[in-house]
Amino acid sequence: xxxxLITTIALMLSTSYVDAFPKxxxxxxxxxxxxxxxxxxxxxxxxxxxxRGSKSDGENEGILSFSVNLLHQQLLNSKKVINYxxxxxxxxxxxxxxxxxxxSLRFVSTSDNIGLISKKINEMLSLNGIxxxxxxxxxxxxxxxxxxxxxxxGRLAQRKADEIFxxxxxxxxxxxxxxxxxxxxxxxxxxxxxIQLILKSKISISIVGDISENTSAILISNMFANxxxxxxxxxxxxxxxxxxxxxxxxxxxxxxxxxxxxxPAIKREDEDFYNILVANHIFGGSGFGSRLMRxxxxxxxxxxxxxxxxxxxxxxxxxxINLQTDNRNVSxxxxxxxxxxDKFKNFNATQEEVTSSKKSLIRNVLxxxxxxxxxxxxxxxxxxxxxxxxxxxxxxxxIQNVNLKSIKKAISNKIKFEKSLTLTxxxx
Amino acid sequence: xxxxFNLAAEESDKxxxxxxxxxxxxxxxxxxxxxxxxEDNRSDNVVSSIWYRVGSSxxxxxxxxxxxxxxxxxxxxxxxxxxxxxxxxxxxxGGTENAFTGRxxxxxxxxxxxxxxxxxxEYEADRMINLNLTNDDLISEREVVKEERRLRTEDQPISIxxxxxxxxILGMTDYGIPIIGTMDDLNNITLSDLEDWYKKYxxxxxxxxxISGNFETEAVKNDINxxxxxxxxxxxxxDRVSSKIIKTSFDQMLLREKLPNPILILSFVKPKFADLSTxxxxxxxxxxxxxxxxxxxxxxxxIIDKKIAINTFISYDLFSRKKSIISIGGVPRRDVTLEVLxxxxxxxxxxxxxxxxxxxxxxxxxxxxxxxxxxxFDSIFTQTMSVGQxxxxxxxxxxxxxxxxxxxxxxEQDIREVAQKYIINxxxxxxxxxxx
Numbered sequence: 001x002x003x004x005l006i007t008t009i010a011l012m013l014s015t016s017y018v019d020a021f022p023k024x025x026x027x028x029x030x031x032x033x034x035x036x037x038x039x040x041x042x043x044x045x046x047x048x049x050x051x052r053g054s055k056s057d058g059e060n061e062g063i064l065s066f067s068v069n070l071l072h073q074q075l076l077n078s079k080k081v082i083n084y085x086x087x088x089x090x091x092x093x094x095x096x097x098x099x100x101x102x103x104s105l106r107f108v109s110t111s112d113n114i115g116l117i118s119k120k121i122n123e124m125l126s127l128n129g130i131x132x133x134x135x136x137x138x139x140x141x142x143x144x145x146x147x148x149x150x151x152x153x154g155r156l157a158q159r160k161a162d163e164i165f166x167x168x169x170x171x172x173x174x175x176x177x178x179x180x181x182x183x184x185x186x187x188x189x190x191x192x193x194x195i196q197l198i199l200k201s202k203i204s205i206s207i208v209g210d211i212s213e214n215t216s217a218i219l220i221s222n223m224f225a226n227x228x229x230x231x232x233x234x235x236x237x238x239x240x241x242x243x244x245x246x247x248x249x250x251x252x253x254x255x256x257x258x259x260x261x262x263x264p265a266i267k268r269e270d271e272d273f274y275n276i277l278v279a280n281h282i283f284g285g286s287g288f289g290s291r292l293m294r295x296x297x298x299x300x301x302x303x304x305x306x307x308x309x310x311x312x313x314x315x316x317x318x319x320x321i322n323l324q325t326d327n328r329n330v331s332x333x334x335x336x337x338x339x340x341x342d343k344f345k346n347f348n349a350t351q352e353e354v355t356s357s358k359k360s361l362i363r364n365v366l367x368x369x370x371x372x373x374x375x376x377x378x379x380x381x382x383x384x385x386x387x388x389x390x391x392x393x394x395x396x397x398x399i400q401n402v403n404l405k406s407i408k409k410a411i412s413n414k415i416k417f418e419k420s421l422t423l424t425x426x427x428x
Numbered sequence: 429x430x431x432x433f434n435l436a437a438e439e440s441d442k443x444x445x446x447x448x449x450x451x452x453x454x455x456x457x458x459x460x461x462x463x464x465x466x467e468d469n470r471s472d473n474v475v476s477s478i479w480y481r482v483g484s485s486x487x488x489x490x491x492x493x494x495x496x497x498x499x500x501x502x503x504x505x506x507x508x509x510x511x512x513x514x515x516x517x518x519x520x521x522g523g524t525e526n527a528f529t530g531r532x533x534x535x536x537x538x539x540x541x542x543x544x545x546x547x548x549x550e551y552e553a554d555r556m557i558n559l560n561l562t563n564d565d566l567i568s569e570r571e572v573v574k575e576e577r578r579l580r581t582e583d584q585p586i587s588i589x590x591x592x593x594x595x596x597i598l599g600m601t602d603y604g605i606p607i608i609g610t611m612d613d614l615n616n617i618t619l620s621d622l623e624d625w626y627k628k629y630x631x632x633x634x635x636x637x638x639i640s641g642n643f644e645t646e647a648v649k650n651d652i653n654x655x656x657x658x659x660x661x662x663x664x665x666x667d668r669v670s671s672k673i674i675k676t677s678f679d680q681m682l683l684r685e686k687l688p689n690p691i692l693i694l695s696f697v698k699p700k701f702a703d704l705s706t707x708x709x710x711x712x713x714x715x716x717x718x719x720x721x722x723x724x725x726x727x728x729x730x731i732i733d734k735k736i737a738i739n740t741f742i743s744y745d746l747f748s749r750k751k752s753i754i755s756i757g758g759v760p761r762r763d764v765t766l767e768v769l770x771x772x773x774x775x776x777x778x779x780x781x782x783x784x785x786x787x788x789x790x791x792x793x794x795x796x797x798x799x800x801x802x803x804x805f806d807s808i809f810t811q812t813m814s815v816g817q818x819x820x821x822x823x824x825x826x827x828x829x830x831x832x833x834x835x836x837x838x839x840e841q842d843i844r845e846v847a848q849k850y851i852i853n854x855x856x857x858x859x860x861x862x863x864x
Binding site for chain 2: 362
């Protein structure tokens with residue numbers, strides 16, 4: 001009875017849900033600069049996203065990640081940029097994925113700190129501290145990370161799956177690169193890469209926290225003061241249509257075998273995004289109770305972690321399945337996944353499952369936006385996908401419009417099961 | 429509720445107002461169940477959690493990993509709620525739930541919108557006393573935990589190394605016991621073992637409910653009374669004291685693991701928090717932060733930047749309930765021996781002891797720790813975890829509010845003294861790890 005009551009309440013709430021979301025402000029009407037003001041805590045979270053990722057690396061695989069990693073280590077007046085940040089307790093992070101690069105900062109919201117952060121970011125992006133010595137030192141560090149990565153079965157399996165699935169495109173290599181490509185990097189090309197990133201890429205900025213729109217505008221203006229930015233269009237679309245169904249088995253001395261399955265699916269802007277999102281939630285995207293979790297972990301104890309997720313890029317997307325299991329259980333686990341994939345193809349879910357998943361997905365967005373850090377992550381995604389206008393409304397409506405029939409149609413049209421890759425890595 | 433700030437207030441005032449004491453309420457029920465309510469109205473969410481004072485440090489050889497295995501079994505349902513029914517309900521309302529096991533605690537939590545708090549409390553009360561433990565569930569869940577051990581320990585050389593060091597120095601007791609348990613013990617734990625563990629530790633007098641977020645205080649109190657008030661403490665006493673002699677050693681260890689580079693690890697035993705003076709505790713916190721807490725630390729400037737090591741690390745548990753290990757180490761550069769790296773690390777502590785701190789070093793380090801302390805308040809989950817971990821170790825959440833003052837009170841001389849006492853003059857165990 002209690003759960004029936006909860007179901008009813010959940011239904012009623014979803015209709016008036018949009019009002020509960022925090023307001024997104026376009027800073028000085030710029031659609032690429034977004035702010036969610038939250039004065040509860042004296043904290044500001046800031047993320048700068050460049051629309052260049054490792055797929056632009058060309059022959060110098062790993063160069064963008066390597067170069068972005070240098071930014072905070074530059075010397076300014078004999079002191080590293082990161083030292084200036086840490087003196088005020090600011091936390092700095094940078095990351096590079098296949099399509100984007102980020103710099104993020106969290107700091108206490110005093111006016112002195114805002115001034116210092118904008119000034120030091122400006123100096124950092126001016127690249128006056130990129131030296132041969134810094135590059136050489138970073139090579140030693142990155143080469144060590146690369147060597148360690150290749151001894152970790154989970155990371156190696158993902159690397160190998162990417163190399164096969166994206167073969168021949170800029171997406172195939174690991175973001176961090178390979179030992180041979182990192183060793184060959186020189187100062188000129190690194191400097192050129194950073195100049196391209198900072199002056200020629202499109203930048204989006206997301207801010208959450210204890211700061212007004214006006215102060216945000218000043219902060220942004222100061223960060224990019226005296227820079228002649230001329231954004232240029234990003235890379236041409238990636239083609240992957242040459243792929244056929246593929247199975248790859250790699251021996252690796254480990255107690256578990258890692259299984260990675262890639263199935264071509266949809267990009268974020270696809271009209272069937274919400275259909276596939278709900279379908280994946282039921283299939284393996286929602287943890288306990290999802291089809292994969294139930295069959296592999298709960299019933300048989302074959303894996304600690306098993307899930308599926310939508311990995312979406314500008315030009316296409318992938319439905320990925322990931323698990324690790326004792327070497328002795330591999331064939332059984334693969335057989336179960338194959339059965340579940342067949343069920344997924346025909347989408348034999350019940351109306352109740354679809355309704356539950358829709359409610360869960362709608363409510364979960366708001367539940368997740370309860371910290372500045374999580375809010376920044378969602379705001380940044382909204383920014384990157386150019387979904388600024390009516391995002392929450394579109395999201396809720398999009399999910400509400402999903403039904404069994406529309407999901408079946410979307411799976412049939414958009415998920416390319418016949419072009420999947422199954423990679424296993426393990427042995428002993 | 430001091431988490432909301434007056435926009436017109438001065439910046440420093442704004443920062444100093446962040447604390448727990450103005451918005452925390454604690455009480456106990458007649459059956460001994462402790463309750464801590466932390467009000468935070470920044471969102472409509474609430475984290476409902478229950479913490480049992482049991483973890484791997486309560487175990488002994490033969491049943492290591494039993495606290496963690498029981499944590500898994502706690503999701504297998506009761507007569508009232510079948511396995512997966514509650515998880516499904518939490519998922520449907522957009523909430524999240526999980527559980528965790530540490531050395532001193534086993535905890536369960538749900539993060540949900542405030543209107544569903546009552547449902548969570550009802551469920552937790554039910555599984556505190558009505559858990560269905562069956563052999564069929566044990567057979568499959570044991571395999572899940574073994575897969576977790578393979579994933580996180582067996583195939584992770586660094587985890588294996590730290591497990592071996594813990595057993596070497598502390599033995600198969602207290603903080604030396606691996607939280608996930610040994611593979612042998614996981615294979616041998618019986619349903620009867622689990623039932624005993626459940627009856628002994630899962631009772632009101634051994635638990636703390638911690639709720640943080642947006643809630644109606646009176647309604648929550650009523651619910652807690654309604655669901656937990658009538659639960660009795662079972663009279664179940666048993667002691668599974670291992671008859672085996674605990675072997676410990678400070679001898680040097682030479683390990684071979686599948687790693688690309690050698691690693692040096694220096695281990696020092698730190699007394700439990702209750703045995704440290706306040707001055708020593710926070711001076712130690714600052715000392716280790718100064719050494720390796722950030723890019724601005726001494727290890728970065730003097731060991732990494734001077735091409736002695738590729739990376740360095742320090743790990744320790746300030747608030748440990750038992751004696752624990754401070755691990756200090758790093759990966760040497762290709763042309764540097766482990767001996768040179770060892771001496772460089774020790775020298776850093778000796779130099780600090782002899783020469784004291786550099787200009788602004790203490791001020792900047794304190795600023796980092798205090799800012800990190802502010803960031804914790806961004807999340808009701810982090811607040812719950814901070815309070816829960818202390819309470820489970822029989823320490824008070826008041827330590828969280830006292831943290832800034834305690835850090836600010838530390839002087840240069842205090843730091844020099846703890847460098848001498850806990851590192852320079854302390855017994856050190858050396859582990860050398862060579863690539864296979």
